[in-house]
Amino acid sequence: MSGVTRRYVLKLGMLTAATGAAAAGVAPRVARAQPKQLVVCSWGGAYQEAQRKTMFQPFEKETGIKIVEASPTDYGKLKAMVQSGNAEWDLVDVGDLSVIAGAKDNLLEPLDYQTIDTRDVFPQVVHKFGIGTIYYSTVLAYSTKKYTKGDHPKTWAQFWDVGKFPGPRAMRNNPLDNLEFALLADDVPIDRIYPMDVERAFRSMDRIKKHINVWWTTGAQPAQLLADGEVELATSWNGRIFAIQKQGAKAGLEWNQGKLQWDSWVIPRGSKNKDGAMKFIAWATHPKPQAAIANEIPYGPVNRKAFDFVSPQAARDMPTAPDNARRQLMIDPVWWGEHRNALVERWNAWLLK
Amino acid sequence: MRRGVGRREIALLLLPALAWLGVLFVYPIGRLVYLSAFAPAFTLQHYAKLEGAEVRLEVLVNSFEISVTVTLLALVLGYPLAFLLATARPRAAGLMLAGIVLPLWTSVLVRTYAWMVLLGRRGLVNEALQSAGVLDSPLSLLYNRLGVTIGMVHALLPFMVLPIYSVMKGVDVDLLKAAQNLGANRWQSFLRVYLPLSFPGVAAGCLLVFVTALGFFVTPALLGGRGDMMIAMLIENQVRELLDWGFASALAVTLLAVTAGILLVVQRLLGERMWAR
Amino acid sequence: MDRARALRLESAGPLGRRHPLVIGLGVAILVFLALPLLVVIPISFSAAKYLTFPPPGWSAQWYERYFGSREWMSATVRSVEVAALTTLAATAVGTAAALALRRSFRGKSIVSLVVLAPMVVPVIIVAIGIDGLYARLQLVGTLAGLVLAHTVLALPFVVVVVTATLRGFDETLELAAHNLGANRWQTFRLVTLPLTRPGIVSGALLAFITSFDEVVVAIFVSGARNPTLPKQMWDGIRTEIDPTVAAVSTLLIVVTTAALAAITLVRRRAEEDAA
Numbered sequence: 001m002s003g004v005t006r007r008y009v010l011k012l013g014m015l016t017a018a019t020g021a022a023a024a025g026v027a028p029r030v031a032r033a034q035p036k037q038l039v040v041c042s043w044g045g046a047y048q049e050a051q052r053k054t055m056f057q058p059f060e061k062e063t064g065i066k067i068v069e070a071s072p073t074d075y076g077k078l079k080a081m082v083q084s085g086n087a088e089w090d091l092v093d094v095g096d097l098s099v100i101a102g103a104k105d106n107l108l109e110p111l112d113y114q115t116i117d118t119r120d121v122f123p124q125v126v127h128k129f130g131i132g133t134i135y136y137s138t139v140l141a142y143s144t145k146k147y148t149k150g151d152h153p154k155t156w157a158q159f160w161d162v163g164k165f166p167g168p169r170a171m172r173n174n175p176l177d178n179l180e181f182a183l184l185a186d187d188v189p190i191d192r193i194y195p196m197d198v199e200r201a202f203r204s205m206d207r208i209k210k211h212i213n214v215w216w217t218t219g220a221q222p223a224q225l226l227a228d229g230e231v232e233l234a235t236s237w238n239g240r241i242f243a244i245q246k247q248g249a250k251a252g253l254e255w256n257q258g259k260l261q262w263d264s265w266v267i268p269r270g271s272k273n274k275d276g277a278m279k280f281i282a283w284a285t286h287p288k289p290q291a292a293i294a295n296e297i298p299y300g301p302v303n304r305k306a307f308d309f310v311s312p313q314a315a316r317d318m319p320t321a322p323d324n325a326r327r328q329l330m331i332d333p334v335w336w337g338e339h340r341n342a343l344v345e346r347w348n349a350w351l352l353k
Numbered sequence: 354m355r356r357g358v359g360r361r362e363i364a365l366l367l368l369p370a371l372a373w374l375g376v377l378f379v380y381p382i383g384r385l386v387y388l389s390a391f392a393p394a395f396t397l398q399h400y401a402k403l404e405g406a407e408v409r410l411e412v413l414v415n416s417f418e419i420s421v422t423v424t425l426l427a428l429v430l431g432y433p434l435a436f437l438l439a440t441a442r443p444r445a446a447g448l449m450l451a452g453i454v455l456p457l458w459t460s461v462l463v464r465t466y467a468w469m470v471l472l473g474r475r476g477l478v479n480e481a482l483q484s485a486g487v488l489d490s491p492l493s494l495l496y497n498r499l500g501v502t503i504g505m506v507h508a509l510l511p512f513m514v515l516p517i518y519s520v521m522k523g524v525d526v527d528l529l530k531a532a533q534n535l536g537a538n539r540w541q542s543f544l545r546v547y548l549p550l551s552f553p554g555v556a557a558g559c560l561l562v563f564v565t566a567l568g569f570f571v572t573p574a575l576l577g578g579r580g581d582m583m584i585a586m587l588i589e590n591q592v593r594e595l596l597d598w599g600f601a602s603a604l605a606v607t608l609l610a611v612t613a614g615i616l617l618v619v620q621r622l623l624g625e626r627m628w629a630r
Numbered sequence: 631m632d633r634a635r636a637l638r639l640e641s642a643g644p645l646g647r648r649h650p651l652v653i654g655l656g657v658a659i660l661v662f663l664a665l666p667l668l669v670v671i672p673i674s675f676s677a678a679k680y681l682t683f684p685p686p687g688w689s690a691q692w693y694e695r696y697f698g699s700r701e702w703m704s705a706t707v708r709s710v711e712v713a714a715l716t717t718l719a720a721t722a723v724g725t726a727a728a729l730a731l732r733r734s735f736r737g738k739s740i741v742s743l744v745v746l747a748p749m750v751v752p753v754i755i756v757a758i759g760i761d762g763l764y765a766r767l768q769l770v771g772t773l774a775g776l777v778l779a780h781t782v783l784a785l786p787f788v789v790v791v792v793t794a795t796l797r798g799f800d801e802t803l804e805l806a807a808h809n810l811g812a813n814r815w816q817t818f819r820l821v822t823l824p825l826t827r828p829g830i831v832s833g834a835l836l837a838f839i840t841s842f843d844e845v846v847v848a849i850f851v852s853g854a855r856n857p858t859l860p861k862q863m864w865d866g867i868r869t870e871i872d873p874t875v876a877a878v879s880t881l882l883i884v885v886t887t888a889a890l891a892a893i894t895l896v897r898r899r900a901e902e903d904a905a
Contacts, residue, residue, distance in 0.1 A: 037855075039854055039855055041854065043869070044865070044868075044869025044870065045869050045870055048869075068854075068855055068856075069701060070854035070855075071865060071869050072865070072868070072869050074593075074594075076593055076594030076595065076596075077593055077594075079596065080592075080593060080594075080596055083596065084765045086765060086768065086770055088770070088771060088853055088854040088855065089854055168474075168493065173579075213493060213496060213497075213578070214496045214578070215578075215579050217868065218868045218869045219869070220868075220869050220870055221868070224680065224681065227680050227681075227682065228473050228474065228475055228681065228682065229473075229474050229475040229491075230473055230474050230475075230495065244680060247679035247680055248678075248679060249679075249680060351579050352411060352412070352579065352580075352582065353411070360735065362730075362814075363730045363733055363735055364730075366726040366727065366729050366730035367726070367727055367730045367731075367741060369722070369723040369726060369727075370723045370724065370726065370727035370745055370785060370789075371741065371744065371745075373719075373723060373778075373781060373782065373785070374744055374745065374747075374748070374782060374785065377760060377763070377778055377779065377781075377782045378744075378747070378748055378756065378759075378782050379744065380763070381756075381759030381760050381762060381763045382751075382755065382756075382759045384759065384762060384763065385755070385758070385759050385762070388762075430659050430662075431659075433652055433655045433656055433659070434655075434656050434659045434660070436652065436656075437652060437653065437656035438656075449656075449660065451890075451894075452660045452663060452664060453660075453663065454890065455664075455667070455886070455887060455890060456663050456664065456666075456667060458836075458839055458843075458886050458889075458890060459667060459843070459882070459883055459886050460842075460843035460845065460860060460879075460882050460886070461843075461845070462843070462845045462860055462863055462864060462867075462879075463667070463670065463843075463863075463879040463882050463883060464666050464667070466670070466863075466867055466875060466876070466879055467665075467666030467667060467669055467670045467879070468666055469867070470669060470670065470673055470681065470683060470876070471665070471666060471669055473683070475682070475683060476683050477669055477683055477684075480683065480684070507662065507663065507666065510659070510662075510663060511663075564750075565752075567752070568752025568753070568754060568755070569752075570752075570753065570754050570846055571845060571846065571864075575867065585752060585754040588754050588755075588758060589754060589758075589849075592758050592761065592850075593850075598762065601758060605754070605755045605758060605759075608752055608754075608755060609751065609752070609755055612750070612751065612752060616750055
């Protein structure tokens with residue numbers, strides 16, 4: 001090739017190569033410059049905002065470890081990233097007892113209970129691969145614009161009664177927050193829910209299926225839908241309704257026949273900052289941060305000493321408050337641990353039909 | 354005497370583009386084809402799944418139904434607009450073109466989000482219809498087939514208008530004059546001369562809209578309900594949630610084959626004009 | 631019929647004046663096209679604490695929220711970085727390809743097909759293909775990964791625009807330059823480039839918008855540590871209940887409008903220069 005052609009092509013080539021090199025060069029530098037970083041994935045919305053305010057920011061200040069937030073938690077995503085060796089999240093707030101499924105699927109790191117102090121933590125939420133973050137409830141939520149005189153449905157049988165309580169509804173796109181309610185709607189006594197008659201539950205779900213306008217997937221949705229007037233009845237996590245009430249929306253919730261359960265902190269296998277994650281968990285399980293988040297959004301602490309620091313108002317709104325708890329159903333983690341994966345598959349197929 | 358442009362020079366100019374696309378486009382898609390039929394060993398099981406479970410078939414049917422509906426609506430709305438554009442004065446035509454091109458280039462996420470705001474039970478559309486007395490109670494326009502259709506027609510309308518417009522622009526006005534000299538009135542000359550002449554544009558627009566609708570992801574994912582799952586959503590679901598690469602690849606390859614087939618036909622109809630934006 | 635009317639009919643073309651119904655329909659459709667973009671703007675200035683229409687009052691709170699949020703700001707920076715680098719790469723590579731595609735050579739139609747294909751293949755397919763590739767190369771979540779992927783998507787736009795510009799380019803000017811002693815690079819730099827600059831700039835701007843607005847590939851390849859702005863919006867639409875997304879949308883509309891206006895200006899100036 002002649003000299004002039006070569007130079008001409010060379011210049012064009014250099015421009016492209018320079019760009020590629022620039023991109024490639026920036027990336028590793030950026031990655032290397034962040035040794036003290038912890039990627040935390042949680043549920044987004046009001047809950048994650050409360051976590052940010054009461055946990056992530058104070059933790060950063062105290063330890064200097066920068067917290068990078070991600071959302072929303074998704075079991076499928078977690079599985080995909082661990083199995084492909086690309087664990088992007090260092091610490092995850094999982095719900096739905098995914099801690100048990102995750103342990104079974106070999107996706108999690110065991111927790112270091114030398115670092116994490118569990119003396120005052122309710123034993124129920126302590127697990128080899130995860131520890132409780134907070135207690136929450138899935139409850140029946142309603143629009144107070146529509147139901148102004150306390151005449152909203154108070155049981156799941158009433159929620160299922162579209163004749164007496166017509167109007168658009170939203171339920172969660174996940175068997176975990178639905179099947180128990182389906183059985184309760186079918187008049188199964190609250191103390192005989194487990195072990196669950198799955199066939200009966202799905203038959204009950206069949207009855208309500210076509211009356212559901214939206215199958216929500218994220219925590220913010222049911223609250224938003226109620227606030228918008230898009231639906232008048234919904235299942236929802238209790239803290240989200242509280243948050244939107246604080247912002248002036250006309251929504252309310254019913255504790256009767258709610259389902260009490262808890263979230264867990266887990267560490268994905270292959271996490272790039274295991275130590276940081278352990279440190280955070282140990283820190284977050286102390287009474288003061290537990291109380292701080294409970295005061296911010298009404299989710300129950302897992303550390304009993306936290307109640308010394310919780311405000312009386314917050315204590316009343318909590319799902320674990322005695323008045324509220326006695327009207328609810330407590331989840332059975334063992335049963336769900338065994339059946340979760342199969343039921344999720346069945347649910348997905350059922351929903352599409 | 355002009356210095357011949359060496360084949361080598363052409364090759365070198367094309368090398369960066371071809372290398373880039375070879376590694377990051379052709380190879381990944383080739384890999385999908387491989388995964389769809391050869392993982393683990395040569396098997397057609399992934400394709401069989403397409404007609405197997407009720408679930409998957411329903412998604413294909415949905416995609417087809419929605420794409421056809423969107424195409425027809427886009428045609429009904431797009432033809433008059435293209436006609437107006439083609440026969441407008443240059444100033445007006447420029448403005449109209451801007452009004453069509455701007456939404457086209459705005460992020461599809463922004464447009465879909467805007468529809469989420471507009472179509473709610475207490476959104477602008479419902480509020481306006483109710484205060485105008487047309488409705489007594491709000492219509493359910495969101496999270497269902499209606500919402501998806503509206504959102505997709507809006508997103509794809511420019512793809513219908515522009516091909517039709519480009520063909521209309523090329524219609525020889527003398528042919529119409531000739532028809533009228535031979536006694537046809539305006540309506541007849543439109544129906545029997547103009548309309549058939551604009552047909553290649555119509556066909557190209559319809560096929561383009563149909564094929565783009567088929568592969569759409571963002572709009573049906575945000576505006577649709579449980580009965581509105583489309584192919585792209587199923588592919589995403591299989592890859593992210595269920596890690597079924599074999600089946601996801603089979604779906605992707607099928608979508609790709611249909612897309613390619615239809616586009617070949619469009620290419621025949623429109624030739625180079627399709628690429629001139 | 632009098633002369634004025636005859637002239638008017640003549641200028642209206644053989645189909646006469648358009649029926650008012652058609653004009654009305656056309657205007658209505660244009661309103662339909664513009665409506666969503668317009669509606670997002672007032673929402674972004676809503677004084678309410680969550681998404682509600684009509685807004686009870688006006689406030690800049692969502693913009694404050696956006697500019698004050700570490701997550702939103704770093705997503706914005708990320709998108710600008712990715713788009714800028716993509717623009718550089720796509721413009722350089724695409725212009726070179728367009729120059730080559732001027733000539734006819736064996737295999738030209740296949741090359742054209744490959745170069746233009748990313749524009750018509752459904753994005754989801756490109757996204758999962760690249761995702762599969764990146765998973766093994768550990769490129770998920772990296773700047774390079776995003777730039778490489780976005781360049782694939784932006785390349786065809788640059789090629790199409792520059793090709794169109796080159797079609798109107800008089801190659802005898804290049805020949806004249808050669809005859810006057812210029813070498814290849816000088817010819818390109820001093821003759822070809824200035825005259826095709828409007829096309830190249832337009833192509834660059836389109837590449838920028840394509841990358842800046844891109845969401846589907848970003849969903850797969852963005853990573854959790856440092857997502858792009860559209861990925862952040864995608865998550866935000868589904869997990870947040872406040873209109874911050876409306877504020878971000880408005881800003882994106884402004885950016886797109888500015889880019890398109892710039893392209894129009896560049897083209898118009900080129901036409902004036904040519905006249």
